[in-house]
């Protein structure tokens with residue numbers, strides 16, 4: 113196969129586009145997809161401070177690299193989840209990347225800063241680790257960005273992630289989740305703007321990007337991921353993609369462009385009329401927010 117642009121031997125093929133790329137043109141293809149996502153959805157501009165949610169995996173490091181390459185002001189935040197050696201190694205990759213790119217990496221450590229870990233919280237609440245983890249991430253990335261003057265939080269969710277979440281939401285007709293599933297979630301009182309600049313790029317593309325750019329990343333799956341529903345949905349969508357290339361992108365992009373708006377209005381209403389948490393000041397429908405309740409229970413148990 114030859115590069116679609118310059119006819120040199122291709123090193124990556126992107127079946128969805130029925131195209132191969134040489135190294136340089138593949139990197140440019142990734143940049144172009146991110147540039148388009150940022151531009152089309154007004155994610156952020158040249159003067160904005162972007163906080164990248166960095167896990168040490170391929171997606172978040174590729175995202176950080178791409179944003180820096182496109183000239184954006186992007187700093188990283190790594191959240192120490194306390195998942196043993198997996199977390200230590202993941203942090204190592206994030207820190208090494210930051211050093212190499214001379215970029216700023218902030219850290220919040222659940223154990224040191226908040227007195228609990230994800231395995232501890234899962235045991236204390238008898239919830240799935242991913243439930244406690246997702247709640248902690250949403251809360252802490254949001255509050256860190258607000259407290260430190262960032263305009264927007266960018267996460268590394270890619271096309272495969274978003275299509276799998278969409279399939280889950282559609283199978284249950286989760287109208288509220290469908291209304292909030294979009295490449296951009298605008299700011300509202302107590303919530304910073306959130307964006308997903310990689311939603312046009314697949315998992316394979318992000319792995320290839322890291323390899324070609326010499327970015328070392330955490331290749332292990334999180335040990336707590338077993339039983340995560342989204343892994344099953346990803347497999348289903350991969351089967352579908354084999355039979356009919358392009359269907360994953362058509363499913364997700366069709367939703368973003370044509371269906372999301374039908375669910376968005378109801379979801380926006382749910383963010384109004386929130387009070388403030390008496391512990392931390394975050395928006396919440398109750399007296400104490402879900403994060404502070406989780407932290408309290410996990411600390412007592414720990």
Ligand code: Q46
Pocket residue numbers: 230241242243245246334335336337340
């Ligand atoms: S880190 Fe956290 Fe993931 Fe591990 S515990 Fe689940 S949500 S699987 S992206």
Ligand code: ZN
Pocket residue numbers: 115116117118119120133134135136137
């Ligand atoms: Zn080329």
Ligand code: ZN
Pocket residue numbers: 389390391392393394400401402403404405
């Ligand atoms: Zn709170």
